[in-house]
Amino acid sequence: MTNPPVPRPFPHQHAGHCESGTVSALLRDRGLTLGEPMWFGIGSGLFFLHTGLVRVGGLPLTAYRVAPLAIVRNATRRLGIRMRYERFRDGETAARRLDELLSQGVAVGLQTCVYWLPYFPSTMRFQFNGHNVVAFARDASGYWLSDTVFEDVVCCPPDALARARFARGAFAPRGLLYYPESIPADPDIEGAVRSGIRATCRQMLDIPMLPVGVRGVRALGRRIAQWPARLGADRARAQVAQVVRMQEEIGTGGAGFRFLFAAFLAQAADHIGLSGLRDLSKEMTAIGDEWRQFALVGAHICKGTRPDADAYRELAALLAALARREEALFRELRAMA
Amino acid sequence: MKINDVPQDDSVLEGRRRACYAEDDRGAYVVVPSRGWEVERIVNEHARAALAEALETARRAVLAGRLSPLAYHMTAGQMGARLLAANAGVSWWRVRRHLRPKVFARLSRDTLERYAQALGLSVEDLTRVPETAS
Incomplete structure (x- = not known):
C-alpha cells in the first residue's frame, strides 16, 4: 500500500505513552520543545492502582498511571500554558469544529476510543476510551493523526474517527478536543519539575486509607499469592495476565512507566542542575528491570511452564521488594524536591 | 534496561x-x-483466548436458541450490556431483554438499526451469527 502525501509537516515523535506523547507533540508544533519524559514527570503521571471495585472486561482494574487527561492538565498548568478544552453534544458539531481548527492550521489533541481506530493491530483493539492523538490536517483521504504510539503519522477515515471520538462508557470522550491558547515565552521549567516531583511523591506515598501507590503494590503482593486458592487456577491466571498487559502492552515505555519516569529523572537532573536525581534515575531503572521480571514470571504462569505455587510465591516476593524499593526512592526524591 | x-x-x-x-x-x-516482547504475546494471547471462548459459547447458545444474535455481537464487540446500552442509546434493562431470542425477533427496524450502528454492523449481519466457529 502506498501512502498518500502528508498535507503538512508535523513534528511527530515516537513516544512511550499516548498522553505525554500527545501533549509533547502538540506543544512542539507550537515551538515549545520538551521531551516526552519531561511531560510525563511534570504532569506527575506515575501511579499504581489495583482494585476489584472497578472492572475491565470482568477483571480487576490495574493502572500504572493517573486518570486519563490528568497528565495533560497538570503538566500544562505547572508550565503556565493555558489550554482550551471543548466537548460536544453531537458528532456533526464536533467534526465541524475540528475541521475549522485544522483549516486554520491549529493542531489539536483528541481523546478517542482505541477500539474504533482502524490503524491499530487487531490484537490491540480493545474498549478503552482514554487514548490521545493529535489531529493536524485533513484532506480528501481523511484526517491526519500523529498517534505517538506509532512510528509514523497515520491517516484515519472520518467515520472511524467520529466513532472513536463519540464512543460511550467509562471516560467517554464526548468529542473532546484540546489545544494550547497561550504559551509563556519563558516557562518556569524548574518550578514545574519540582512541583511535578512533589505531586508524584504524594500520589505514591500519601493517599490515605486506600491501597494505592506504593501501598497498592504492597497490598497486591500480599493478595496475589492467595489468588490460585481463592479464585481457582484459571481465574487467577486471567488476573495475572491482565496486570501484566496493563504493565507492558498498552504503551508504557516499558515496565509500567518506570523507565519513562527514570528517563524523566535523568533529564530533569540536567534541566535543573540537580545531580542527585541522576542516582535516583539509576535506581528507578533497576526497579523497572524488576517489574520486567515480574512480567516474565507472570507469562510463565499464563503458559503453565512453572509450578503455580512456586511462581505465585515469586510474584508476591517481587512485589514486596518493589514496594520497599519504590517507597525508599520516593522518600529520597521528596527530600530533594 | x-x-x-x-x-x-x-x-x-x-x-x-x-x-x-x-x-x-x-x-x-x-x-x-x-x-x-514474547511476554506480551503470551499474556495477550491468554486474554484473547478467553474472549474467543466467550464468543464461541455465545455463538453456540444463539444457534441452540438460548440467546439472541445480539448477545453474540455484543460479545464480539467486547461490550457488556451496559456499554452496549450507552453506545446504542437503549436502556440497559431493554438490552438485557433483547438478549432473549423471542424478544429480539420482534424488534423494530429502528431499534435494530441503533444496535447495528453501535456495533459497526449492517442490520443483516446483526440478525445472524456465523455457522462455524471463527
Whole structure:
C-alpha cells in the first residue's frame, strides 16, 4: 500500500505513552520543545492502582498511571500554558469544529476510543476510551493523526474517527478536543519539575486509607499469592495476565512507566542542575528491570511452564521488594524536591 | 534496561514497533523502537483466548436458541450490556431483554438499526451469527 502525501509537516515523535506523547507533540508544533519524559514527570503521571471495585472486561482494574487527561492538565498548568478544552453534544458539531481548527492550521489533541481506530493491530483493539492523538490536517483521504504510539503519522477515515471520538462508557470522550491558547515565552521549567516531583511523591506515598501507590503494590503482593486458592487456577491466571498487559502492552515505555519516569529523572537532573536525581534515575531503572521480571514470571504462569505455587510465591516476593524499593526512592526524591 | 536488552520479538504489534525507553552506552535514556516482547504475546494471547471462548459459547447458545444474535455481537464487540446500552442509546434493562431470542425477533427496524450502528454492523449481519466457529 502506498501512502498518500502528508498535507503538512508535523513534528511527530515516537513516544512511550499516548498522553505525554500527545501533549509533547502538540506543544512542539507550537515551538515549545520538551521531551516526552519531561511531560510525563511534570504532569506527575506515575501511579499504581489495583482494585476489584472497578472492572475491565470482568477483571480487576490495574493502572500504572493517573486518570486519563490528568497528565495533560497538570503538566500544562505547572508550565503556565493555558489550554482550551471543548466537548460536544453531537458528532456533526464536533467534526465541524475540528475541521475549522485544522483549516486554520491549529493542531489539536483528541481523546478517542482505541477500539474504533482502524490503524491499530487487531490484537490491540480493545474498549478503552482514554487514548490521545493529535489531529493536524485533513484532506480528501481523511484526517491526519500523529498517534505517538506509532512510528509514523497515520491517516484515519472520518467515520472511524467520529466513532472513536463519540464512543460511550467509562471516560467517554464526548468529542473532546484540546489545544494550547497561550504559551509563556519563558516557562518556569524548574518550578514545574519540582512541583511535578512533589505531586508524584504524594500520589505514591500519601493517599490515605486506600491501597494505592506504593501501598497498592504492597497490598497486591500480599493478595496475589492467595489468588490460585481463592479464585481457582484459571481465574487467577486471567488476573495475572491482565496486570501484566496493563504493565507492558498498552504503551508504557516499558515496565509500567518506570523507565519513562527514570528517563524523566535523568533529564530533569540536567534541566535543573540537580545531580542527585541522576542516582535516583539509576535506581528507578533497576526497579523497572524488576517489574520486567515480574512480567516474565507472570507469562510463565499464563503458559503453565512453572509450578503455580512456586511462581505465585515469586510474584508476591517481587512485589514486596518493589514496594520497599519504590517507597525508599520516593522518600529520597521528596527530600530533594 | 540497556538498548541491547530491548526485546525485538515478533509480538502483538503485527510488524509495527512501539517506543521503549532504554539506556545507551553512556547511560543516557533514549527511545528505542521495539517489535514487541514474547511476554506480551503470551499474556495477550491468554486474554484473547478467553474472549474467543466467550464468543464461541455465545455463538453456540444463539444457534441452540438460548440467546439472541445480539448477545453474540455484543460479545464480539467486547461490550457488556451496559456499554452496549450507552453506545446504542437503549436502556440497559431493554438490552438485557433483547438478549432473549423471542424478544429480539420482534424488534423494530429502528431499534435494530441503533444496535447495528453501535456495533459497526449492517442490520443483516446483526440478525445472524456465523455457522462455524471463527
